[in-house]
Amino acid sequence: MIVKSLSETLSGMWSLLVGMKVTAVNFKSPQITVHYPRQVTNLDGYRGHIELVPSDEDPTKSKCIACSNCVRICPGACISLKASKPKKKAAPEKTDAPSTANEAQPESKKEAPPKKAKPELQSFVLDYNYCCLCGLCVESCPSGALRYSSDVYVAGFTRQEFVYDLLSRLQYQAQKKEQ
Amino acid sequence: MNLDLRLDTKGDFYSQRFQPTEREDTLVLNMGPQHPSTHGVLRILLEIDGEYILRAEPVLGYIHRMHEKMAEVMSYPQYLPNPGRTDYLHALAWNWAHVAAVERLMNIEVPERAEYIRVITCELNRISSHLLWWGAILLDLGAFTPIMYAFDDRERIQDIMQRNTGSRLTYCYYRFGGVAADIDDKFIEDTRTECARLKDRAKMFKDLVTDNFILRKRMEEIGEIPIDTCRRYGATGPVLRGSGQPYDVRRAEPYSIYDRFDFKIPAYDTCDSMGRYLVRMDEIQESIKIIEQALDTLPEGDYILPKAPKRPKPPAGDVYFAVEGARGKIGIHLVSDGGKSPYRLKLRAPGFSNLSLFSEVAQGTLIADAVAILASLDLVIPEIDR
Numbered sequence: 001m002i003v004k005s006l007s008e009t010l011s012g013m014w015s016l017l018v019g020m021k022v023t024a025v026n027f028k029s030p031q032i033t034v035h036y037p038r039q040v041t042n043l044d045g046y047r048g049h050i051e052l053v054p055s056d057e058d059p060t061k062s063k064c065i066a067c068s069n070c071v072r073i074c075p076g077a078c079i080s081l082k083a084s085k086p087k088k089k090a091a092p093e094k095t096d097a098p099s100t101a102n103e104a105q106p107e108s109k110k111e112a113p114p115k116k117a118k119p120e121l122q123s124f125v126l127d128y129n130y131c132c133l134c135g136l137c138v139e140s141c142p143s144g145a146l147r148y149s150s151d152v153y154v155a156g157f158t159r160q161e162f163v164y165d166l167l168s169r170l171q172y173q174a175q176k177k178e179q
Numbered sequence: 180m181n182l183d184l185r186l187d188t189k190g191d192f193y194s195q196r197f198q199p200t201e202r203e204d205t206l207v208l209n210m211g212p213q214h215p216s217t218h219g220v221l222r223i224l225l226e227i228d229g230e231y232i233l234r235a236e237p238v239l240g241y242i243h244r245m246h247e248k249m250a251e252v253m254s255y256p257q258y259l260p261n262p263g264r265t266d267y268l269h270a271l272a273w274n275w276a277h278v279a280a281v282e283r284l285m286n287i288e289v290p291e292r293a294e295y296i297r298v299i300t301c302e303l304n305r306i307s308s309h310l311l312w313w314g315a316i317l318l319d320l321g322a323f324t325p326i327m328y329a330f331d332d333r334e335r336i337q338d339i340m341q342r343n344t345g346s347r348l349t350y351c352y353y354r355f356g357g358v359a360a361d362i363d364d365k366f367i368e369d370t371r372t373e374c375a376r377l378k379d380r381a382k383m384f385k386d387l388v389t390d391n392f393i394l395r396k397r398m399e400e401i402g403e404i405p406i407d408t409c410r411r412y413g414a415t416g417p418v419l420r421g422s423g424q425p426y427d428v429r430r431a432e433p434y435s436i437y438d439r440f441d442f443k444i445p446a447y448d449t450c451d452s453m454g455r456y457l458v459r460m461d462e463i464q465e466s467i468k469i470i471e472q473a474l475d476t477l478p479e480g481d482y483i484l485p486k487a488p489k490r491p492k493p494p495a496g497d498v499y500f501a502v503e504g505a506r507g508k509i510g511i512h513l514v515s516d517g518g519k520s521p522y523r524l525k526l527r528a529p530g531f532s533n534l535s536l537f538s539e540v541a542q543g544t545l546i547a548d549a550v551a552i553l554a555s556l557d558l559v560i561p562e563i564d565r
Binding site for chain 1: 346383
């Protein structure tokens with residue numbers, strides 16, 4: 001009985017010493033943590049909030065064709081976009097004196113091919129408060145107009161700060177790049 | 180008369196109904212909802228006599244978010260992020276169950292490569308879930324250091340997963356007919372390195388913790404769950420395997436391509452907390468085996484079906500799909516009426532069944548042991564409350 005408890009105690013003590021050895025070995029091993037704000041290691045592949053991709057011709061304009069696929073698929077209903085009614089390009093002679101969109105429409109329907117009837121994006125607002133970063137909008141976009149930004153440092157005091165007007169953001173970024 | 184008594188009694192609905200007892204020298208104590216050892220907002224009502232628990236009753240529902248109801252008002256792709264939010268530690272298994280249920284109903288054949296990617300990422304996720312549990316149970320038992328070692332490995336796994344899934348915790352990676360993004364050479368290389376590293380670490384985990392005298396005293400012969408109790412409550416996963424029954428959905432009803440891999444189902448018939456602990460530690464090694472085999476035989480091809488439905492509309496009917504999560508059997512019962520959203524979606528959370536047996540097992544134990552039992556069940560409260 002005594003022998004048994006004694007051997008148990010001794011083996012128990014030994015197990016603690018083995019554990020201490022692990023600690024001692026790791027104590028000498030090099031540091032594995034990083035000094036975060038000064039040292040950033042794993043931000044590639046980071047998916048921030050979405051942003052609009054500039055079109056190839058004009059960096060202030062988006063590739064968006066205003067099909068509203070992203071609006072429909074978003075689980076949090078946090079995207080809202082507005083698009084102008086399709087402005088039909090009239091025949092070249094008439095462009096000198098542009099009429100209002102309403103008047104131009106019936107004429108162009110007959111003359112211009114329907115291919116040019118592109119709605120133009122007027123505003124694209126993301127309510128980041130309700131976004132769950134699932135990325136379904138990016139996947140559903142047929143024109144590749146959405147991508148993830150690399151904005152890591154987002155913090156604010158009010159909810160309104162997280163309602164992003166992405167089109168103005170795109171225009172601002174394009175202007176900044178020019179300067 | 181009863182009504183008057185109730186007005187006099189302090190406490191809320193649950194503690195009032197917990198009160199009636201013949202003994203007068205006992206104390207009713209609330210463990211939680213804000214308690215570090217309950218890992219979230221779980222509340223347990225305890226009737227205690229000194230340090231001993233006479234009765235215990237879990238009170239649930241503090242983080243109920245209507246995940247099942249949400250499915251009924253959302254379209255199928257819109258619900259994709261939800262399953263990962265139930266069990267945030269093994270999000271991909273839930274993701275898989277949901278996606279596969281829809282695929283089974285629509286008879287979608289997933290490309291070979293996508294199946295392999297699913298297996299690799301799901302097993303990586305299982306390892307990271309077990310590592311977190313390993314750190315957390317020791318934290319509950321009063322050992323602080325091990326969670327730092329666990330997080331060292333866990334962070335590496337998250338870094339690997341971040342590149343293709345895009346997130347570090349609540350993954351939403353599987354799609355109807357495949358996965359969202361392909362894996363590249365760097366992913367494969369990093370995964371191999373991490374697998375090799377985890378194999379080496381196993382000895383360190385054993386020396387530091389598993390063999391530790393104090394841990395063994397705290398866990399051996401504590402919280403014995405007989406196999407009958409497991410069966411009565413429908414416990415699955417490591418809880419059932421820790422009671423000696425080697426039941427694993429991956430082996431019992433093989434889904435995807437799990438029948439191609441060679442792995443063991445660890446089971447211990449000690450039925451105590453230590454048995455459940457050892458099952459999970461062995462499972463980490465088995466998952467590594469699966470990942471390595473999958474990486475060796477990874478085929479080329481599509482990572483998602485080219486004609487995968489963007490807005491699926493499964494035919495009317497119902498389907499059940501079960502996968503093995505880190506906590507047990509995850510089941511999804513989907514009833515479709517042919518519309519763009521499910522008529523009804525039932526989520527079977529393994530944690531719910533595993534927690535249900537706690538009140539029976541905790542009877543007559545010390546409070547400190549009840550914490551060990553609770554931790555050995557590996558509860559994730561958002562999954563239980565859904």
